Amino acid sequence: MKEIEEQEIQELESQEYFINMGPQHPSTHGVLRLVLSLDGEIIRKVEPHLGYIHRSIEKMCEHDSYQQIIHLTDRMDYLSCHMLNEAVCLGVENGLEVEIPERVKVIRTIISELTRLSSHQLWWGVMGMDLGAITTFLYGFRDREMITDIFEETCGARLTMSYNIPGGLMFDIHPNFQKRTKDFIVHFKKKLPEYDKLLSDNVIFRERTRGIGVLSKEDAISYGVTGPSGRGSGFSCDVRKHNPYSAYPKVEFREILREEGDCFARYKCRIDEMWESLNIIDQLIDNIPEGDYKVQTRTVIKLPKGEFYQKVETARGEFGVYIISDGMKSPYRLKFRSPGFSNLSALDKMSRGCKIADLVAIMSTLDLVIPDIDR
Amino acid sequence: MDNEKLKDFILKQIPAADFEENAQYLLAIVPASHIHSISLELKNNPETRFDYLFCLTGVDYPDHMQVIYHLKSTELNHYTVIKARIDSREKPEIDTVCDIWHTAEFHEREVYDLFGIVFRNHPDLRRIFLDEEWVGYPLRKDYKDPYNMIEY
Numbered sequence: 140m141k142e143i144e145e146q147e148i149q150e151l152e153s154q155e156y157f158i159n160m161g162p163q164h165p166s167t168h169g170v171l172r173l174v175l176s177l178d179g180e181i182i183r184k185v186e187p188h189l190g191y192i193h194r195s196i197e198k199m200c201e202h203d204s205y206q207q208i209i210h211l212t213d214r215m216d217y218l219s220c221h222m223l224n225e226a227v228c229l230g231v232e233n234g235l236e237v238e239i240p241e242r243v244k245v246i247r248t249i250i251s252e253l254t255r256l257s258s259h260q261l262w263w264g265v266m267g268m269d270l271g272a273i274t275t276f277l278y279g280f281r282d283r284e285m286i287t288d289i290f291e292e293t294c295g296a297r298l299t300m301s302y303n304i305p306g307g308l309m310f311d312i313h314p315n316f317q318k319r320t321k322d323f324i325v326h327f328k329k330k331l332p333e334y335d336k337l338l339s340d341n342v343i344f345r346e347r348t349r350g351i352g353v354l355s356k357e358d359a360i361s362y363g364v365t366g367p368s369g370r371g372s373g374f375s376c377d378v379r380k381h382n383p384y385s386a387y388p389k390v391e392f393r394e395i396l397r398e399e400g401d402c403f404a405r406y407k408c409r410i411d412e413m414w415e416s417l418n419i420i421d422q423l424i425d426n427i428p429e430g431d432y433k434v435q436t437r438t439v440i441k442l443p444k445g446e447f448y449q450k451v452e453t454a455r456g457e458f459g460v461y462i463i464s465d466g467m468k469s470p471y472r473l474k475f476r477s478p479g480f481s482n483l484s485a486l487d488k489m490s491r492g493c494k495i496a497d498l499v500a501i502m503s504t505l506d507l508v509i510p511d512i513d514r
Numbered sequence: 515m516d517n518e519k520l521k522d523f524i525l526k527q528i529p530a531a532d533f534e535e536n537a538q539y540l541l542a543i544v545p546a547s548h549i550h551s552i553s554l555e556l557k558n559n560p561e562t563r564f565d566y567l568f569c570l571t572g573v574d575y576p577d578h579m580q581v582i583y584h585l586k587s588t589e590l591n592h593y594t595v596i597k598a599r600i601d602s603r604e605k606p607e608i609d610t611v612c613d614i615w616h617t618a619e620f621h622e623r624e625v626y627d628l629f630g631i632v633f634r635n636h637p638d639l640r641r642i643f644l645d646e647e648w649v650g651y652p653l654r655k656d657y658k659d660p661y662n663m664i665e666y
Contacts, residue, residue, distance in 0.1 A: 190643035197653060198663075360565050361615055363617035446537065446538075446541075459569050461584075472574075476584075484617055488616075513643060
């Protein structure tokens with residue numbers, strides 16, 4: 140009897156089939172369509188289809204002045220808007236050879252780290268929700284609210300900030316800025332251990348992330364996976380350490396590296412990075428030097444002929460601005476190297492052999508922002 | 515390896531290579547036909563070990579096109595930029611490097627989509643952002659779109 144059953148099972152052929160995930164799937168965090176080739180519930184291949192919100196920002200930049208380009212960048216990775224603005228400004232300042240006041244550098248660094256914190260808080264909340272825990276979303280947004288309030292008071296916007304201009308900042312910081320930031324640090328240092336208690340130590344969460352979506356260090360480098368996703372695989376790629384800009388050479392912080400390369404390692408990298416961000420802000424917030432908040436640049440900025448590559452570390456990884464200038468008021472060609480685009484290319488490699496539910500965890504830990512990928 | 519040594523290294527591989535001065539990184543301009551061999555050598559040679567391709571893009575010039583590769587070695591911590599010059603604008607073709615750096619697969623699809631540069635031996639060369647039916651290559655300088663673009 141048993142023999143017959145086994146024979147029957149062998150005769151049943153399995154057939155690969157396709158299923159569309161997205162473009163309106165909640166866990167894709169935007170309009171990303173994945174075509175999954177499945178064998179039963181096992182993923183054989185993942186093919187991302189992009190371009191639902193492709194706006195051709197690079198083409199628009201070829202007609203815009205450098206001041207206008209800054210406002211386009213924060214529509215790409217809206218969660219790391221300040222860092223993207225900073226990247227363009229640093230590139231332009233680099234080309235103009237303008238020396239930036241220390242005060243600007245310090246303020247830019249503090250705001251960058253606040254942006255990184257707010258991005259990671261949102262990621263943490265959404266990651267929990269992807270895996271079935273609603274509470275994390277509320278926790279993440281509760282703490283994020285304090286940062287967006289600080290941003291609102293500083294520059295008037297809560298999401299797409301555009302606080303930088305070539306040569307410095309648009310306005311000086313608000314008189315309340317230091318106090319509110321310090322209040323936030325005190326508050327968040329108490330709340331961050333709760334994040335660990337709620338999610339990191341949760342057995343179900345650990346089971347769903349440990350050993351899932353493993354990416355080796357060699358693959359991380361080859362696919363260009365940067366940011367916390369790459370550092371979770373042991374790829375030392377923190378631009379703040381390797382090509383320090385603004386006030387980063389002056390502060391002490393650790394580059395978080397883990398060896399495992401699975402979802403939990405990437406998750407833990409971001410949690411530890413939040414501690415490091417708090418640490419950086421702690422060092423700078425009482426030491427903002429006096430001085431001007433901007434250097435006057437010309438109204439029409441013309442970069443000298445040549446090319447300038449500027450990279451910064453956003454919340455998702457290494458962001459590069461590549462400007463080729465022919466001496467006119469707009470760049471001849473401008474390329475944004477967005478971290479999400481490269482990180483996404485490794486998704487297929489990571490998720491082969493996993494289940495669909497694992498794919499959701501993998502995508503959450505890659506922390507994809509679709510406008511950043513589509514540009 | 516510093517820039518002078520790198521320059522000699524690339525010159526030894528490709529005597530026809532040109533270099534641009536006063537740049538942030540060492541810029542080497544090579545003919546498109548050499549790109550696969552020089553990439554393989556730069557990746558595998560123990561003295562260079564360029565294992566991280568952090569940016570790949572194209573540029574359209576009036577009489578030729580370029581594909582630009584930004585390379586970094588994570589072990590030896592040096593940088594270089596290779597520019598492959600493609601002389602034809604009508605039928606631009608170049609060898610793929612996505613067997614050397616996996617990240618090139620998506621980036622080359624993007625360059626194909628927006629510039630129309632064909633990458634030979636690419637495993638899956640399709641448009642990545644635009645529709646398959648889209649006519650033309652938007653990032654080319656002579657691209658015209660009366661509906662979506664404003665003339666300056």
